[in-house]
Amino acid sequence: SRLGMLFWFVTRADPADSTAHIKTAAVRHPGVPFQEIALVALGEDDSRHLLDTLVGPLPAAVRSQILTKTEGNPLFIEEVVRALIADGRLVKDTRAGAWRLARPGVALGLPDTIQEVIAARIDRLEDGVKRVVKLAAVIGRSFFRRILQAIAEAGDAVDSSLTQLEHAELIRLRQHLPE
Secondary structure (H helix, E strand, O other), X not given: OOXXXXXXXXXXXXXXXXXXXXXXXXXXXXXXXXOXXXXXXXXXXXXXXXXXXXXOOOOHHHHHHHHHHHOOOHHHHHHHHHHHHHOOOEEEEOOOXXXXXXXXXXXXXXXXXXXXXXXXHHHOOOHHHHXXXXXXXXXXXXXXXXXXXXXXXXXOOHHHHXXXXXXXXXXXXXXXXXX
């Protein structure tokens, strides 16, 4: 009997990307079933709905700036909202139960890319935590705690840094034991 194997790749639609070779190879072999699912940006209504789900109604000017800058990218929308909350520009009005600008009338100054949003989040971390996340990034997208511990400086509190990074949703624990 033959067993099938499924490969699932998440890639960018960039022909220069190394994963484009996978598509080229699959297309050249007609006996290999190949399915490409191209994701598109969220439409304006879906982007607005996502924003409302994350923080509820926002002032029209704020909503418009966020939706224009993020261009329907759901991850970018989430990260911009997180950044606005983290740096105190967007605050929860406990009496009204809604989010509002801490300083109305001040331009939001939103980053142009999702990379800038994440870099800004990392920049706000304490120095020791920043060192740990940089070391983890050097190891790779996935890393073992023991390897990170082995290359960290003696003063770096790896476990507490990992906890802070997980709380900030910059890393995700896949498996605790066995590592």
